[in-house]
Amino acid sequence: MVSNYLLLEEPLRMSSILEPSTTPHFFPAMTKIMGTLGLNSRSVEVISGCLNAGMSVARFDFSWGDQNFHQETLENLKVSIKNTKKLCAVMLDTGGPELLIVNKTERPISLSEGSLVTLTPDQDKEATPDLLPINFNGLSKAVRKGDDIFIGQYLFTGRETTSVWLEVSEVKDENVVCMIKNSATLSGALYTLHISRIHIDLPTLTNKDKEVISTWGVQNKIDFLSLSYTRCADDVRQAREFLSKVGNNLNRTQIFAKIENVEGLIRLDEILEEADGVILARGNLGIDLPPEKVFLYQKEAIYKCNVAGKPAVITRVVDSMTDNLRPTRAEATDVANAVLDGCDAILLGAETLRGSNPVETISTVGKICAEAEKVYNHDLYFKKIFKDAAEPPLAHLESLASSAVRAAIKVSASVIICFTSSGRAARLIAKYKPTMPVLSVFIPKLKTNQLRWTFSGGFEARQSLIVRGIFPILADPRKPLELMSAINEPALRVALDYGRASGFIKQHDRVVVFQKVGDASVVKIVELED
Incomplete structure (x- = not known):
C-alpha cells in the first residue's frame, strides 16, 4: 500500500507563506x-x-x-x-x-566516451584510464554482455562530472571489458561500483x-x-x-x-x-x-x-x-x-x-x-495508521498511546508528557505522529552486574533521538523511588519546567500526561494555571 498523505485541507494563503518562518529556539x-x-x-x-x-x-x-x-x-x-x-x-x-574502485595513487583518472576500460580483481595493478582494479573477484561471474555498470564518487554518486556509465562488452577470465558511455574524471581514492539487480556474493x-x-x-x-x-x-x-x-x-x-x-x-x-x-x-x-x-x-x-x-x-x-x-x-x-x-x-x-x-x-x-x-495532515495520517495498525486488534499499551494522541489533538494540548523507562510507550505515541512534541521523561532503573551498580536511562533516551517528535528528558537518578510513583508533582514539574524553558509550554496551556502505574496505564489532561 502506497501512502497518499495530503496537505492540510484548508487552502494555504499566500499571506501566511510570505510571513517570516518562526520556529522555537530549542x-x-x-x-x-x-x-x-x-x-x-x-x-x-x-x-x-x-x-x-x-x-x-x-x-x-x-x-x-x-x-x-x-x-x-x-x-x-x-x-x-x-x-x-x-x-x-x-x-x-x-x-x-560495497564494490570499490581501488586507486592507491589517488591520481585523477580521465575516461573518454567510446573507449574501452577493463575492470580487474587484481588490486596490485595501478588504476589507469584503461584498467580499473576492484575489490571483488566474482564480477566476471556475475555480469553478462550488455549489462550496465555505474561508477560514482563515494557519497556523491550521480554527479555527472565525477561518475561514469559503462556497458559490459566482453568477459575475459576474471576481467570484465567495458565500453565507456560518457566522459568523466575520477578523482580521489574512493569510488563505488554498482551493477543494477546483480546479486553480490559477499x-x-x-x-x-x-x-x-x-x-x-x-x-x-x-x-x-x-x-x-x-x-x-x-x-x-x-x-x-x-x-x-x-x-x-x-x-x-x-x-x-x-x-x-x-x-x-x-x-x-x-x-x-x-x-x-x-x-x-x-x-x-x-x-x-x-x-x-x-x-x-x-x-x-x-x-x-x-x-x-x-x-x-x-x-x-x-x-x-x-x-x-x-x-x-x-x-x-x-x-x-x-x-x-x-x-x-x-x-x-x-x-x-x-x-x-x-x-x-x-x-x-x-x-x-x-x-x-x-501543513502535514495529521488527522488523515492518524486515521490511516490507526486503521492499518488495528488489524489485528491493537495491544493494550498501543491502544492507550493512540488514545493519548487523539486526546491531545482534541484538547489542543501543547505537549504530550510520557513517563517511561524503556522508551516503548513514547515510541508508540510518536507512531501516531501527534502535532505536538512528545516530552519523554526517562525514569532511571538501578541495575547491577554483581560488581557495581548503575542507572539505566541514558542509553534509552539517546535511542529516541532518531524518532520523529520525541524529545527525551533524563530524570534525576538520585530520586528514583519518588519518580517511579504515580503521576507525581516532582516528576511532572521536571517535564513542565523543561517544556517552559524550550518555549513549548505557556501559562494556561493544556498538557496530556501518559504513564504506566503498576500494571495499568493512565492518560491524564492537565490544565496549567501558574
Missing part, C-alpha cells in the same frame, strides 16, 4: 536530523554548531578513515555535548559488501566490519548500528547475534537496516520484522532502480515503517549544499516531501562530512522540515 523541527562527522565536521567548534543547529544523531562512516580518526572525532563530540548540553546519539555505519557483515564493531563499537557503547546493504531478514539476525557475542555493551544497540538495492526492497517486509528501523540509501537505490520508480518505492517503504512503528530515515536530500550555502529548489521540495511522506529523520552524508557548510546545512534542512510539519 526544537527546530519534529523530524530528526542525522549528520555524518569527519573531515570538515570534526572540530569541537563545528560539532557544537551542528548540535545547536538541530543534529541529534552523529553518524560515523567506516567505509573510510581508520579507528583513530573516528575516535578523535568522537572525543570532540563528547566535549561538544558537554558544552552545549545537548543529547546526541552515536551511529556506527558499516562498509558492508557477506553483509564483512570481517572488517566485525573488527570495527568488536573494538570501536564495544569501546564506545554505540547506540545504533547502520547495517549497510541489508538484503534479507537473516542479515539483521546475524548482525544481532554478533552484537550479543562481542560483549554486554552492545546487547541493546539498535540495528537499522540500510536498504541500498532491489534485493533489500523486495524483502522489506521481512527485514522490518527484524530491524529496529530502516535507512533508505537513495544514492545507491537511485542507481539500482529506474528513476521514475524511486519516489514510488520511497513512499511505500516509509508507509510500511510507519505502520510498523519503526523509524524511517531518508538520505541524499541536499547534495548541492556540499559546495553551496543554499539547496536547489528541487532539493528543498524533496526534503519537504520526505516529511510529508512520514519519514522520521533526514540523514546528511557528504553535506556534513566534507561539505563547506555543515552547520548551515543542518539549520536549513531543519527549517524546511519545520515548515512541512506545519
Whole structure:
C-alpha cells in the first residue's frame, strides 16, 4: 500500500507563506536530523554548531578513515555535548559488501566516451584510464554482455562530472571489458561500483566490519548500528547475534537496516520484522532502480515503517549544499516531501562530512522540515495508521498511546508528557505522529552486574533521538523511588519546567500526561494555571 498523505485541507494563503518562518529556539523541527562527522565536521567548534543547529544523531562512516580518526572525532563530540548540553546519539555505519574502485595513487583518472576500460580483481595493478582494479573477484561471474555498470564518487554518486556509465562488452577470465558511455574524471581514492539487480556474493557483515564493531563499537557503547546493504531478514539476525557475542555493551544497540538495492526492497517486509528501523540509501537505490520508480518505492517503504512503528530515515536530500550555502529548489521540495511522506529523520552524508557548510546545512534542512510539519495532515495520517495498525486488534499499551494522541489533538494540548523507562510507550505515541512534541521523561532503573551498580536511562533516551517528535528528558537518578510513583508533582514539574524553558509550554496551556502505574496505564489532561 502506497501512502497518499495530503496537505492540510484548508487552502494555504499566500499571506501566511510570505510571513517570516518562526520556529522555537530549542526544537527546530519534529523530524530528526542525522549528520555524518569527519573531515570538515570534526572540530569541537563545528560539532557544537551542528548540535545547536538541530543534529541529534552523529553518524560515523567506516567505509573510510581508520579507528583513530573516528575516535578523535568522537572525543570532540563528547566535549561538544558537554558544552552545549545537548543529547546526541552515536551511529556506527558499516562498509558492508560495497564494490570499490581501488586507486592507491589517488591520481585523477580521465575516461573518454567510446573507449574501452577493463575492470580487474587484481588490486596490485595501478588504476589507469584503461584498467580499473576492484575489490571483488566474482564480477566476471556475475555480469553478462550488455549489462550496465555505474561508477560514482563515494557519497556523491550521480554527479555527472565525477561518475561514469559503462556497458559490459566482453568477459575475459576474471576481467570484465567495458565500453565507456560518457566522459568523466575520477578523482580521489574512493569510488563505488554498482551493477543494477546483480546479486553480490559477499557477506553483509564483512570481517572488517566485525573488527570495527568488536573494538570501536564495544569501546564506545554505540547506540545504533547502520547495517549497510541489508538484503534479507537473516542479515539483521546475524548482525544481532554478533552484537550479543562481542560483549554486554552492545546487547541493546539498535540495528537499522540500510536498504541500498532491489534485493533489500523486495524483502522489506521481512527485514522490518527484524530491524529496529530502516535507512533508505537513495544514492545507491537511485542507481539500482529506474528513476521514475524511486519516489514510488520511497513512499511505500516509509508507509510500511510507519505502520510498523519503526523509524524511517531518508538520505541524499541536499547534495548541492556540499559546495553551496543554499539547496536547489528541487532539493528543498524533496526534503519537504520526505516529511510529508512520514519519514522520521533526514540523514546528511557528504553535506556534513566534507561539505563547506555543515552547520548551515543542518539549520536549513531543519527549517524546511519545520515548515512541512506545519501543513502535514495529521488527522488523515492518524486515521490511516490507526486503521492499518488495528488489524489485528491493537495491544493494550498501543491502544492507550493512540488514545493519548487523539486526546491531545482534541484538547489542543501543547505537549504530550510520557513517563517511561524503556522508551516503548513514547515510541508508540510518536507512531501516531501527534502535532505536538512528545516530552519523554526517562525514569532511571538501578541495575547491577554483581560488581557495581548503575542507572539505566541514558542509553534509552539517546535511542529516541532518531524518532520523529520525541524529545527525551533524563530524570534525576538520585530520586528514583519518588519518580517511579504515580503521576507525581516532582516528576511532572521536571517535564513542565523543561517544556517552559524550550518555549513549548505557556501559562494556561493544556498538557496530556501518559504513564504506566503498576500494571495499568493512565492518560491524564492537565490544565496549567501558574
